[in-house]
Amino acid sequence: MADVVIYSSNFCPFCFRAKALLKQRGASFREINVDMNPKARKEMREKAGGVNSVPQIWIGGKHVGGCDDLHALDARGGLTTMLQAS
Secondary structure (H helix, E strand, C coil), X not given: CXXXXXXXXXXXXXXXXXXXXXXXXXXXXXXXXXXXXXXXXXXXXXXXXXXXXXXXXXXXXXXXXXXXXHHHHHHCCHHHHHHHCC
């Protein structure tokens, strides 16, 4: 299964939705919480091309985007394919 990284916040309903979908698809992920962590938020922003909103998700090193992007990828059938890539 591909490596999944999600930058998130404890106060973000979109983060909860994204993590729930990943769990439904059987994906384990590394969560990096940006709450009260300016270093992690800066790292996320730099990796995401200036995007400051959470969640920001990477699968297999490829930036997927946020919660809506993850759900759209799943609706097109691409999420399972990305998760199964090694």
